[in-house]
Amino acid sequence: MLTNPRSDRVKSVRALSRRSVRSRTGQFLAEGPQAVREAVRCAPEQVRDIYVTAEGADRHPEIVDAALAAHLFVHEASPEVLHEMCDAEHPQGIVAVCRWAEPTLSAALGALPRDAVVCVLTNVRDPGNAGTVIRGADAAGADLVVVSDSSVDVSSPKVVRSTVGSLWHLPIVTGVPVPVILDALRARGVRLLAADGSGSTLLPEADLTGPHAWVMGNEAWGLDAEVRDACDEVVRVPIHGRAESLNLAMAAMLCLYASAESRVQRH
Amino acid sequence: MLTNPRSDRVKSVRALSRRSVRSRTGQFLAEGPQAVREAVRCAPEQVRDIYVTAEGADRHPEIVDAALAAHLFVHEASPEVLHEMCDAEHPQGIVAVCRWAEPTLSAALGALPRDAVVCVLTNVRDPGNAGTVIRGADAAGADLVVVSDSSVDVSSPKVVRSTVGSLWHLPIVTGVPVPVILDALRARGVRLLAADGSGSTLLPEADLTGPHAWVMGNEAWGLDAEVRDACDEVVRVPIHGRAESLNLAMAAMLCLYASAESRVQRH
Numbered sequence: 022m023l024t025n026p027r028s029d030r031v032k033s034v035r036a037l038s039r040r041s042v043r044s045r046t047g048q049f050l051a052e053g054p055q056a057v058r059e060a061v062r063c064a065p066e067q068v069r070d071i072y073v074t075a076e077g078a079d080r081h082p083e084i085v086d087a088a089l090a091a092h093l094f095v096h097e098a099s100p101e102v103l104h105e106m107c108d109a110e111h112p113q114g115i116v117a118v119c120r121w122a123e124p125t126l127s128a129a130l131g132a133l134p135r136d137a138v139v140c141v142l143t144n145v146r147d148p149g150n151a152g153t154v155i156r157g158a159d160a161a162g163a164d165l166v167v168v169s170d171s172s173v174d175v176s177s178p179k180v181v182r183s184t185v186g187s188l189w190h191l192p193i194v195t196g197v198p199v200p201v202i203l204d205a206l207r208a209r210g211v212r213l214l215a216a217d218g219s220g221s222t223l224l225p226e227a228d229l230t231g232p233h234a235w236v237m238g239n240e241a242w243g244l245d246a247e248v249r250d251a252c253d254e255v256v257r258v259p260i261h262g263r264a265e266s267l268n269l270a271m272a273a274m275l276c277l278y279a280s281a282e283s284r285v286q287r288h
Numbered sequence: 289m290l291t292n293p294r295s296d297r298v299k300s301v302r303a304l305s306r307r308s309v310r311s312r313t314g315q316f317l318a319e320g321p322q323a324v325r326e327a328v329r330c331a332p333e334q335v336r337d338i339y340v341t342a343e344g345a346d347r348h349p350e351i352v353d354a355a356l357a358a359h360l361f362v363h364e365a366s367p368e369v370l371h372e373m374c375d376a377e378h379p380q381g382i383v384a385v386c387r388w389a390e391p392t393l394s395a396a397l398g399a400l401p402r403d404a405v406v407c408v409l410t411n412v413r414d415p416g417n418a419g420t421v422i423r424g425a426d427a428a429g430a431d432l433v434v435v436s437d438s439s440v441d442v443s444s445p446k447v448v449r450s451t452v453g454s455l456w457h458l459p460i461v462t463g464v465p466v467p468v469i470l471d472a473l474r475a476r477g478v479r480l481l482a483a484d485g486s487g488s489t490l491l492p493e494a495d496l497t498g499p500h501a502w503v504m505g506n507e508a509w510g511l512d513a514e515v516r517d518a519c520d521e522v523v524r525v526p527i528h529g530r531a532e533s534l535n536l537a538m539a540a541m542l543c544l545y546a547s548a549e550s551r552v553q554r555h
Binding site for chain 2: 055063153156157158159160161162163185186187190191225258259260261262263264265266267268270271274275278281282284285
C-alpha cells in the first residue's frame with residue numbers, strides 16, 4: 022500500500038495538475054468513481070495506473086474488478102496519498118492516471134456518419150463550460166467535439182471532472198486553429214452553423230437535416246466576427262423572456278438537442 | 289467619496305455575504321454592472337444604495353444616470369472600499385444594496401397567465417446551478433420560479449451573480465416546503481411534471497399544452513421519490529449517447545425550452 026504522500030510517485034501524479042507536465046508526459050488524471058469507471062470501461066488501453074483507498078475499493082468493487090479483469094495496475098493508497106495526488110478536494114477514493122489519446126482531425130472526420138452532428142468549441146476558456154458541453158454533446162448523441170487551440174486544456178482536472186466520464190464516450194479533437202477546423206469540416210461536406218445571438222435564423226426554424234457542425238464562441242465575448250462570417254448560417258436560440266442572453270453551455274445544449282431531435286424524427 | 293474600507297458602512301455591506309445578516313436585514317448585494325443595471329431598470333424601489341468607483345461610473349454612465357433619474361442614492365467609493373464590500377473578486381466597479389422582496393406563493397399563483405409555465409427547484413444546493421436555472425427560466429419565458437426551503441439562499445452573492453440580472457425579470461418565491469408548493473400549484477390547476485431520468489414519458493412526447501410546472505430535483509441525488517410520486521407525470525430528457533445523465537441546469541433548460549416552443553406553436 023502506498024502511504025507516503027511525499028514519495029516521488031505521488032509527486033509525479035500530483036504534477037499532472039500542471040498543463041506543461043501533461044503536455045510533456047501525454048498523461049492526465051481522472052478523478053472520482055464516474056471518471057475512472059468510464060475510463061476502464063471505454064478506454065482501458067489509455068489507463069496507466071489506478072490508485073484507490075480501502076474505502077474507495079469497498080464502495081466501488083465493480084470498478085476495481087473491471088480494472089483487474091482488464092489487467093490494469095491497481096494500487097492501494099492511503100487517503101493522505103490520494104488527497105495529495107489530486108486537484109479535487111474530495112477525490113472520492115479513486116483516481117486513474119491516463120494517457121491522452123485523440124484522433125487526428127482528418128481521422129475523426131473520416132469516421133463521421135452520413136448525418137453527423139459535430140460540436141466545435143472556439144476559444145472556450147472556462148473548464149466547467151468545456152466539460153459541461155462535452156457531457157451535453159455526449160447526451161445529445163453528437164458524433165464529434167472539436168476544441169480549437171487557444172481554448173482551455175481538455176485534459177485539465179476540472180474539465181475531466183465536469184465531463185463526468187463523457188470524455189471517453191465520443192471522439193474529441195483538440196489544439197487545431199479555428200480556420201483549419203472550419204475548412205476541414207466544409208471539405209467533408211459538413212454545414213457550418215454558427216450559434217450566435219446575432220443570427221437571423223431561429224433555432225426551431227433551422228434546417229438540421231444534413232451533416233452539420235455547431236460552432237460555439239467564447240463564454241464572454243461570443244463568436245469572433247470572422248468565424249461567424251465563415252459559417253454557412255448564423256442561428257439564434259430564441260429568448261422568450263427578458264434575459265439578455267444564454268450562457269455557452271445552455272446554448273450549446275439547446276442546439277445539440279435540436280439536432281438530436283431532428284435526427285430522431287427522420288429515422 | 290467613501291475611502292475608508294474599515295468604516296461601519298462598509299462593514300455592514302460586507303456583512304451581507306452572510307445568510308443570517310441577509311435574513312435579519314432583508315437586504316442583499318447585487319454585484320457588477322449587469323445585476324445593478326437590471327435592478328435599477330426593473331425594480332428601482334428595491335434598490336437602497338448604489339456604490340460605484342470613478343472608473344465604474346466612467347464605464348457605465350447609463351446605469352448611474354438611470355439610478356439618479358430614479359432618485360436612488362449613488363455613492364462614489366474608492367476601489368478599496370468596493371473590493372472590501374464584495375464577495376466577488378472583481379466587482380467591476382459597481383454594486384447595489386437591495387431589499388429582498390418577493391410575492392407570497394398565493395399571490396404569485398394568482399398572477400399566473402392561463403398557459404403558465406412554472407419552474408420548481410427542490411433542494412437545489414449549488415448557487416451556480418440555482419442562478420443558471422433562474423437565468424434559463426427567464427430566457428425560456430417561464431412565468432414563475434419557486435425555490436423550496438432547504439435549498440440554497442437565492443439572495444446569496446453567487447446566485448445573484450449567476451442570474452446575470454434575471455433575478456429581477458420574473459417572480460421568484462422562496463422558502464416554501466415542497467409539499468406546500470405542489471399542493472398550491474395543483475389547487476391552481478397547474479399540472480406537475482417531474483423531470484427525472486426514471487420517467488416513462490420522453491420530453492419530446494410530453495403534453496405541454498396546459499399550465500404546467502417542471503419539478504426539478506437536487507443536483508446530486510435527483511428528485512425525492514415521494515416528490516416524484518406526488519407529480520402528475522414523470523418526464524425524462526432522452527439520452528442519445530452514452531452519458532449517464534444530464535446535470536440539473538441542462539435538464540431544466542431543455543424542459544423549459546420545450547414548454548416555450550410548445551407555447552409558440554400554439555399562438
